[in-house]
Amino acid sequence: xxxxxxxxxxxxxxxxxxxxxQGAFRKLAKRYHPDKNxxxxxxxxKMFREICNAYNTLQDKKQKSDYDRTLQTIERQxxxxxxxxxxxxxxxxxxxxxxxxLHALLRQNYETGVSMYEQLCYHSEAAGKKWxxxxxxxxxxSRDCEFLLAEAYxxxxxxxxxxxxALERHRKIEQAMLLYESLLSxxxxxxxxxxxxxxxxxxxxxxxxxxxxxEGYDQRCHIPLTKIRALKxxxxxxxxxxxxxxxxxxxxxxxxxxxIVLKMAFELQPRLAGAKKxxxxxxxxxxxxxx
Numbered sequence: 075x076x077x078x079x080x081x082x083x084x085x086x087x088x089x090x091x092x093x094x095x096q097g098a099f100r101k102l103a104k105r106y107h108p109d110k111n112x113x114x115x116x117x118x119x120k121m122f123r124e125i126c127n128a129y130n131t132l133q134d135k136k137q138k139s140d141y142d143r144t145l146q147t148i149e150r151q152x153x154x155x156x157x158x159x160x161x162x163x164x165x166x167x168x169x170x171x172x173x174x175x176l177h178a179l180l181r182q183n184y185e186t187g188v189s190m191y192e193q194l195c196y197h198s199e200a201a202g203k204k205w206x207x208x209x210x211x212x213x214x215x216s217r218d219c220e221f222l223l224a225e226a227y228x229x230x231x232x233x234x235x236x237x238x239x240a241l242e243r244h245r246k247i248e249q250a251m252l253l254y255e256s257l258l259s260x261x262x263x264x265x266x267x268x269x270x271x272x273x274x275x276x277x278x279x280x281x282x283x284x285x286x287x288x289e290g291y292d293q294r295c296h297i298p299l300t301k302i303r304a305l306k307x308x309x310x311x312x313x314x315x316x317x318x319x320x321x322x323x324x325x326x327x328x329x330x331x332x333x334i335v336l337k338m339a340f341e342l343q344p345r346l347a348g349a350k351k352x353x354x355x356x357x358x359x360x361x362x363x364x365x
Contacts, residue, residue: 077148080128080141088142092133099129168194169210176219184226188246191223217260217267221274224253228277232284244290251281258305275305279315286322299335313343321352332356 081088084098102125104110111118131137171194178187198205207216231246254274261271278301284290285297302315316339323332333356339346352358 077141077144078124078128079145080132083124083128084132095129095132099125099133168205172207172210172219176222179219179222179226182229184229187223188226188230213264214266217257220253220257220260221270224250224257224274224277227253228281244292247281247284247290251278254278254281255301275307278305279307279311283315283318286319288322288325291322291326299338309342313339313346316342317346317349317352320356324352324355329356333358 081090084090084095084102086094086098090098103122106118106121106125108115108118108122131141171190175187175190175194178184178190195205207219211219227246227250231243231250233243254277257267257274258271258278261267261274282297282302285292299316299319302312305312307315316335320332320336320339323329323335332352336349336352336356336358339349
């Protein structure tokens with residue numbers, strides 16, 4: 075629905091007074107009166123008619139009130155429609171970029187895929203929004219994409235040929251960890267990918283233990299043991315991880331921490347394989363360690 079903008083026709087603001095409306099009408103009526111425009115009679119008649127219609131509506135309080143209400147309603151609808159089509163356009167653009175991202179990841183072009191993903195996130199955050207894969211793909215497709223992204227970050231983070239700094243490699247490993255954890259969280263609420271949940275847990279085990287290594291340890295980004303418990307692994311596997319962490323603490327000479335974690339390992343697995351040496355180091359000879 076379209077109606078003429080009488081304020082624009084009379085060249086006045088929407089808060090114009092009755093005096094200003096009348097003054098604008100008189101000025102324009104003189105300018106466009108057909109008698110004063112013999113060379114452009116048809117155009118002058120059209121303009122004069124629009125000016126008169128505008129004045130007749132705006133000079134009457136009730137007509138003006140009804141007109142203002144209708145005009146505002148139409149403008150709100152137009153803005154809503156423009157916003158809708160703008161969102162559709164942005165969705166189409168983002169979906170096209172997402173297809174390219176997936177294509178790169180499936181071809182193991184990890185750097186390209188990660189770069190595209192981070193650009194999408196950056197531009198969205200710059201606009202004050204959080205970019206989400208789920209806004210463009212189905213739930214199952216989103217989880218697949220999340221898995222591929224996590225794999226890409228992990229590969230880049232642990233790549234020996236990666237020329238980036240240690241800090242940047244660590245950032246990529248952190249991002250892989252967050253994506254894998256997001257996958258597990260989603261799966262716990264809406265299971266649909268049981269076939270690769272075991273693989274996700276294996277990868278998280280590797281990343282968690284990386285943080286408990288000389289290369290990956292950083293007190294600022296310390297991985298709490300609750301993350302390991304959250305994996306809900308068999309007791310034997312969790313105990314093995316605790317033993318590896320205890321060995322790391324011994325390596326950096328934090329023996330009290332090593333004893334605490336090793337004791338947790340024995341609580342889960344009383345006959346813990348491969349723990350005899352560390353038990354001797356920590357003077358924990360009463361444990362049921364096997365070589």
